[in-house]
Amino acid sequence: MNLNPIRFKKMQENQIMKKIRTRFAPSPTGYLHIGGARTALFNWLFTRHHYGEFVLRIEDTDQQRSTEESTQAILDAMTWLGLNWDEGPFFQAQRVDLHREMVQKLIHEDKAYFCTCSPEELEEKRKQALATGKKPKYDGTCREKRLKKTPGSVVRFRSEQTGATIVDDLIKGKIVFNNEELDDLIIERGDGYPTYNFAVVIDDALMNITHVIRGDDHVNNTPRQILLYKALGFDVPHFAHVPMILGSDKTRLSKRHGATSVMAYKDMGYLPEALVNYLVRLGWAHGDQEIFSPEELINLFDLDAVGKSPAVFNPEKLLWLNAHYIKEATTDRLMEEMKPIWPAAFDTSDSVFTQKVISDLQPRVKTLRELPGMADFYFTENVKYDEQAAEKFLTSEISEYLKAIASGIASVQNFSKENIEEFLKNFIQEQNIKFKVIAQPLRVALTGKTVSPGIDELMVTLGKERVITKISDAINYIESRQ
């Protein structure tokens, strides 16, 4: 990769100053979705751009909802997208001793306390507060009770109630929160597990994360987290909150807007570079440029160019990008990608032939999944004619031409595009007809359809034997219909 001067400077800076460290911290409660993928991508690009270190941490403290399958699915999706990590995956659940230690520290310093309010009570109070138009925040019932630990009791953080906490966000700018808005959040649950807001702080601090890049939905958590950093005596990292990705109805992207799983796009025949390119342009731009290679992205990406407003997910543009990358891809690459997609009925063992099929169809498909449907005639002995197409083009008048072509083409030496063109040119001259007269009939004879790659391309790919057989089949078909 060639280094531009700006990046060289950044590399030097990073060696002198504190090394940039970022993390992606998904919770394994499902597949990796589009929004998470973009967050991961931004983290990854930022880190690579700055020669930092990218940590993967699985936030599995919710024992009820976390699964190993989800963890694996997330890892697979990251790998598919090419987002490699330098450390991890770490599992938050395996670090609870650390978290509990920190809880003890806070209790010991009287910065946290035990609370015995039941979830039901709290829920009731919340409802009432909401009904009377008040803030539904914890009312501090147990704050000054100096309770001892009892079964099922939780630990709450004694949050600052005066003053303000400022989040100096790298994307959104300064955000001021009055501390009176914040309540005493639970840091350790009744089951002894830390809550998210506590565990992230501990882990990010202990893992020396310098830049927390995450979804917009966390901005309101940030002031409480900053207070926790301070209470624990940790350095507060930089925060960057990337705007949400919305569905077409401008609400948070979810299943009802269509596929949201990264791997679902793989299954639908998308190339990872298309998804990456699409995702990076949601909230980030570099002038008018639309197409970026990963190397370019690493060179160009930085947080200061990330926009503040949420973006609507547009499947059409993703599809366009996918078509672009399919067109650009080498046939070797596509051969690999197509392996799990080809129907069993297609004999794709002749790789030279299959490769030609792919290159014929490459500019005509938007997803890999569309390919088999367009390729059936290449792999099928007996062409199945589209009824209307046959009706219109496989007529008895055309039959004589087809016969002449079949016999004439047999003598074409070196069945190349040029020679086929030459033959067809001579043929229409001899017959004194326009190419149009025989083009569609030939196409239907060879493919069964009215839409296909060019006649010459088709013939080259199919090879002389198949071409003659298919034309003969068409002649027989015409005669059998009379």
Next chain:
RNA sequence: GGUCCCAUCGUCUAGUGGUUAGGACGCUGGCCUCUCACGCCGGAAACCGGGGUUCAACUCCCCGUGGGACUACCA
């Protein structure tokens, strides 16, 4: 309800205190042509509203309006 965030074509976005407000997807007219796709050329399409500040605001400020997020012993 409260807190916080956001606001340029339908969508993703570029952009500057003075521009014919640019590009891309999609839509659309045409060219190419054996069909389709690709490609190429063209078109329609936007600065949320109201106040300021200023010689001048789409751009800066305020207020509305609209949208979104959060408001859990989820993350």
